[in-house]
Amino acid sequence: MNIRRLIPTAAVSGAVVLGLTALSACSSSDAAEGGSGSGSGGKVDVVASFYPMQFLAEEIGGSHVSVTSLTKPGVEPHDLELSPQQIGELGEADYLLYLKGIQPAVDDAVAQAGVKNTVDAAELTTLENHGAEVDGHAHEEGEEHADEHTHEGEEHTHEGADPHIWLDPVKYAEVAEGVGKSLEKADPDHAADYRKNTDTLVEKLNGLDKAYEAGLKNTATKTFITTHSAFGYLAERYGLTQQGIAGIDPEAEPSPARIDEIHSVAGKSKATTVFFETLASDRTAKTLAKDLDLKTDVLDPLEGITDKSAGADYIEVMESNLTALQKALGAK
Incomplete structure (x- = not known):
């Protein structure tokens, strides 16, 4: 990419x-x-x-x-x-x-x-490459950039990889474990408290993972359309297909060809909703939804919390995201 x-x-x-x-x-x-x-x-x-x-x-x-x-x-x-x-x-x-x-x-x-x-x-986790999906095939920006994640002790780079790891509760829990260990090392006098707090947070994230797995197991469609392709890890985790209008950059303008692809995919996949986010313009989402006669809704990439957020913290907003996905995907 x-x-x-x-x-x-x-x-x-x-x-x-x-x-x-x-x-x-x-x-x-x-x-x-x-x-x-x-x-x-x-x-x-x-x-x-x-x-x-x-x-x-x-x-x-x-x-x-x-x-x-x-x-x-x-x-x-x-x-x-x-x-x-x-x-x-x-x-x-x-x-x-x-x-x-x-x-x-x-x-x-x-x-x-x-x-x-x-x-x-x-x-603290493994990064992957995610691009826009069209008819089941990944379309990457700059596909020549492979994920070059290597093991500890070797040169580590991840140019071109999708950084939105926090939107997958499992990967976020892996990161939490690493942060906890690093804080224990940085401040050993309070290591026991950091360990306890890490365990508590990981337990919450595991619960969130189970809620997503159960809540998205049976749906009328597995495809969702979003202006910001931030949900690649989440989609992969729960067997969904993310259709990003303009890629990972939330402010990028989609090409006419990509708009045509979204039109085609929306019909074939029986998508119902075009998602947008609170911290970026909703103009593209609303225009596309009107053209396709689809609904719009918020799927929050959780890059910041404001008074417009559907929750006071990460856990609450992720729960709201699950509800929005269940509604859009026709969860049974």
């Missing part, structure tokens, strides 16, 4: 270098000098890249961490630009948690920050 946002610009790189020389200003996490546990009130000062990482840090870290997210609620995370203040704060953090391949500005800044306890969630 040739995704434009995965290519950091020279301007962003320059900002990173300049920003890292700036003094960190006070923030909600009150970043402080020193190592693990040097943050506000003696807590581990955690900086998370965007909501799915923030949720993990808060759930697993509990009362022992102070978490700041680089992506504010309502901001589309893929196109995030960091201020010099945010970049400076990265270097002052005790622990950085991010997902490489989602936010190029963050990838650049993390590489420059030099924080000892830096965790890339993409390293």
